[in-house]
Amino acid sequence: MRAYPVPLAVASAALFCALVPSLPYGYFQLLRILVCGVSCYGALIAMERENTTWMWLFICITVLFNPIIKIHFDREIWQVIDAAVGLLYGVAAVLFRKTPAPSLPATQSPS
Numbered sequence: 375m376r377a378y379p380v381p382l383a384v385a386s387a388a389l390f391c392a393l394v395p396s397l398p399y400g401y402f403q404l405l406r407i408l409v410c411g412v413s414c415y416g417a418l419i420a421m422e423r424e425n426t427t428w429m430w431l432f433i434c435i436t437v438l439f440n441p442i443i444k445i446h447f448d449r450e451i452w453q454v455i456d457a458a459v460g461l462l463y464g465v466a467a468v469l470f471r472k473t474p475a476p477s478l479p480a481t482q483s484p485s
Contacts, residue, residue: 379467385412386467389460393453402452409439409459416466428466435459 385408391397392405417432438445438455447455 379471381412381415382463382467382470385409386460386463389456389463392456403441405456406439406441406444410436410441412463413439416463416470419470428469431462432466435462 388405388408392402413432413436417429417436420426420428420432439459
């Protein structure tokens with residue numbers, strides 16, 4: 375599967391926009407859904423590339439931003455988390471774009 379860095383970049387920008395203090399609560403609900411979905415996508419890409427470190431980072435982010443079973447923190451803590459995850463997504467977007475997916479072994483046709 376080819377990795378597309380656009381979802382990671384969009385989620386990174388949305389996370390940095392979340393640092394604006396006067397956003398409505400609905401933005402943060404949509405942000406949870408976006409980040410959870412993009413983290414699932416990132417974990418899938420990392421798993422296919424056999425990069426367990428990135429895979430587990432994305433799984434932890436998925437759990438943290440899960441929109442169904444919410445984890446509650448103060449706004450100040452969420453701002454730090456949003457900035458850290460936004461930076462992580464930016465790094466992942468660059469790394470996923472630069473590293474090719476592993477090629478599948480060629481199958482030999484019967485002669």
